[in-house]
Amino acid sequence: MATEQKARIGVTGLAVMGSNLARNLARHGFRVAVHNRSAAKTKTLVEQHGHEGDFVAAESLADFVDSLQTPRQVIIMVKAGGPTDAVIDELVELLEPGDMVVDGGNAHYADTRRREAALRERGLHFVGTGISGGEEGALNGPSIMPGGSPESYQHLGPVLEAISAKVDGQPCCTHVGPDGAGHFVKMVHNGIEYADMQLIAEAFDLLHKVAGLGAGEIAEVFRGWNSGDLESYLVEITAEVLGHVDEATGKPFVEVVADQAEQKGTGRWTVQEALELGVPVTGIAEAVFARSLSGHTEQRAAAQKVLPGPSSVSSVADRDAFVEDVRQALYASKVVAYAQGFDEIRAAADTYDWDIDLGAMATIWRGGCIIRARFLERIKDAYDTNKDLPSLLVDSYFADAVIKAQEAWRRVVVAAAAAGVPAPGFSSALSYYDALRSERLPAALIQGLRDFFGAHTYRRVDREGSFHTLWGEGRNEIDA
Ligand SMILES: NC(=O)C1=CN([C@@H]2O[C@H](COP(=O)(O)OP(=O)(O)OC[C@H]3O[C@@H](n4cnc5c(N)ncnc54)[C@H](OP(=O)(O)O)[C@@H]3O)[C@@H](O)[C@H]2O)C=CC1
Numbered sequence: 209m210a211t212e213q214k215a216r217i218g219v220t221g222l223a224v225m226g227s228n229l230a231r232n233l234a235r236h237g238f239r240v241a242v243h244n245r246s247a248a249k250t251k252t253l254v255e256q257h258g259h260e261g262d263f264v265a266a267e268s269l270a271d272f273v274d275s276l277q278t279p280r281q282v283i284i285m286v287k288a289g290g291p292t293d294a295v296i297d298e299l300v301e302l303l304e305p306g307d308m309v310v311d312g313g314n315a316h317y318a319d320t321r322r323r324e325a326a327l328r329e330r331g332l333h334f335v336g337t338g339i340s341g342g343e344e345g346a347l348n349g350p351s352i353m354p355g356g357s358p359e360s361y362q363h364l365g366p367v368l369e370a371i372s373a374k375v376d377g378q379p380c381c382t383h384v385g386p387d388g389a390g391h392f393v394k395m396v397h398n399g400i401e402y403a404d405m406q407l408i409a410e411a412f413d414l415l416h417k418v419a420g421l422g423a424g425e426i427a428e429v430f431r432g433w434n435s436g437d438l439e440s441y442l443v444e445i446t447a448e449v450l451g452h453v454d455e456a457t458g459k460p461f462v463e464v465v466a467d468q469a470e471q472k473g474t475g476r477w478t479v480q481e482a483l484e485l486g487v488p489v490t491g492i493a494e495a496v497f498a499r500s501l502s503g504h505t506e507q508r509a510a511a512q513k514v515l516p517g518p519s520s521v522s523s524v525a526d527r528d529a530f531v532e533d534v535r536q537a538l539y540a541s542k543v544v545a546y547a548q549g550f551d552e553i554r555a556a557a558d559t560y561d562w563d564i565d566l567g568a569m570a571t572i573w574r575g576g577c578i579i580r581a582r583f584l585e586r587i588k589d590a591y592d593t594n595k596d597l598p599s600l601l602v603d604s605y606f607a608d609a610v611i612k613a614q615e616a617w618r619r620v621v622v623a624a625a626a627a628g629v630p631a632p633g634f635s636s637a638l639s640y641y642d643a644l645r646s647e648r649l650p651a652a653l654i655q656g657l658r659d660f661f662g663a664h665t666y667r668r669v670d671r672e673g674s675f676h677t678l679w680g681e682g683r684n685e686i687d688a
C-alpha cells in the first residue's frame with residue numbers, strides 16, 4: 209500500500225467498544241484501519257458505517273499492520289486476559305521497534321506491567337489504557353486513561369484527546385503515568401462505579417421500603433436530585449430505569465428484574481489491591497460483597513424462612529423530610545467512597561512510583577465515563593489546592609458537606625436498622641467517617657490482645673519503643 213494511503217491508527221477487536229471507537233476515530237478525520245478475528249464484524253462495520261469516515265478494512269492481522277503509518281499505532285479492544293495476550297503475541301511478530309500497542313480493554317494492571325516490560329524489551333511501546341463510557345462513550349467521547357511511556361503519549365495523545373469527551377473545552381484524557389498506571393486508575397474508576405451504584409440502590413430501597421414510595425415516585429425523586437449536588441450520569445439513568453415500565457406485565461421494570469447483581473471483576477480487583485496496599489476502601493468492598501450476597505439465592509431462601517425482621521416498624525412521620533435525609537446520606541456516603549478510591553490511587557502511585565496527579569484524574573472523569581458527576585469538579589479543586597491532601601474528607605468543601613449531612617446520615621442509618629432494611633454502603637461510610645475522626649480507636653485493645661496471645665508487642669502513647677507484657681509471669685512490662 210502506498211504510504212499516503214496508510215492509516216493513522218488501527219483498531220483490532222470490533223465488538224461493541226472497538227467498533228464504536230473506530231467510528232469515533234473515523235468521524236474525527238483519522239484514517240483508521242480496522243480488523244477483527246472473525247472477518248464478519250469488520251465487513252459489517254464498513255458496510256454499515258463506512259460512509260462516516262475513512263476506514264481501511266483488513267482481513268488478516270498482517271494486512272492490518274501493513275496498512276498502518278509508521279510508527280504504527282494499534283488499539284486492541286478484545287476480551288481482557290488470555291485473548292489480549294493472544295492478540296499481542298501475534299502482533300509483536302509483525303511490528304517494528306518504535307511501534308505502539310494500546311490495550312484499551314479492562315486489563316488487570318499487573319498484566320499491563322508484565323506486558324509493558326516484555327514489549328519494552330523488544331523496543332515496542334505498550335500503552336495500557338483505561339477507556340470508560342460504554343458503547344455510547346466509545347462512539348461520542350469516552351474518558352480515556354492512558355498509561356505507558358511519555359514518548360508514546362506524544363504520538364497518541366493528540367488522537368486520544370481528539371476522540372475523548374470534552375468538558376469546558378478540556379479533553380477527558382491525560383497521560384496517567386507509566387506502565388500499569390492507566391489500567392490501575394480505570395480499575396479504581398470501576399470500583400467507585402460499584403460503590404456509587406450500591407449507594408443509589410440503597411437509597412431506592414429505603415425510599416421504597418421505609419417511606420413507602422413506588423418506583424415511579426422514586427424516579428421523580430432521583431430526577432429532582434439530578435439538578436443538585438448529586439448531579440451525575442448514574443443518578444440521571446437511575447431516574448430512567450426506575451421510571452421504565454415493563455411492557456409484558458405493566459409493572460415497574462425494576463420489579464421484574466431478578467435481584468441478583470452480576471460482576472465481571474474490576475470491583476473485586478479494586479478491593480483485592482486495596483487489601484494489598486492497606487487502604488480501607490470500605491464502600492467499594494461493601495458494594496462487591498452486596499453483589500455477591502444477592503447472588504447467594506439458596507442461602508437467601510433458607511434465611512427468609514427462619515430469620516424474622518423487627519417485630520414492629522413505625523411508619524415515616526414526614527415523607528419529604530425522610531427523602532431529604534436520604535439525599536444527604538447518599539451524598540455524604542458518596543463523598544466517602546470517592547475519598548477512599550482516591551486514597552487507593554495515591555497509595556499505588558507511591559508504591560509503584562507513578563507520580564499520578566489526582567486532580568487531573570478528577571478532571572478526566574468529569575465527562576465521558578460512567579461515574580461522571582458534577583462534584584468531580586470539586587474534587588479537582590480540592591487536589592489543585594493541596595495535592596498532598598491527607599483525605600478528601602478534610603478538604604474544606606467536602607468537610608463542610610459531610611458535617612452538614614451528618615445528622616441526616618445518622619437518622620437514615622438508624623431508620624434502616626430499625627426497619628430491617630440492609631444499608632451496608634450508608635452505614636459503613638458513616639462508620640468510616642466516625643472512625644477517621646475518633647481521637648481514640650479500640651485498636652489499642654486489639655494490640656493488647658495480640659500481645660497477650662502471641663507476644664506480638666505494642667507501642668505506648670507516652671514513650672517511644674516497642675513493648676511486651678509478660679502476661680503469664682507477673683505482668684511486668686519489658687522492652688521488646
Ligand atoms: N462493554 C463495555 O461497556 C466496556 C468494555 N470494556 C473493555 O473493552 C474490551 C472490549 O469489550 P467489548 O467490546 O464489550 O467486547 P468483548 O469483551 O465482548 O470482546 C469481544 C471481542 O474480543 C475478540 N476476541 C475474543 N477472543 C479473542 C481471541 N482469542 N483473539 C482475538 N480476538 C478475540 C472478539 O473477536 P470475535 O468477534 O472474533 O469473537 C471480539 O472482537 C474488553 O476488554 C472490555 O472489558 C471497557 C469499557 C466498557
Ligand SMILES: O=C(CO)[C@H](O)[C@H](O)COP(=O)(O)O
Binds near residue numbers: 340471472474
Ligand atoms: O468498564 C466499565 C465502565 O467503565 C463497565 O461498565 C464495567 O465493566 C461494568 O462492570 P461490571 O459488569 O462488573 O458491573
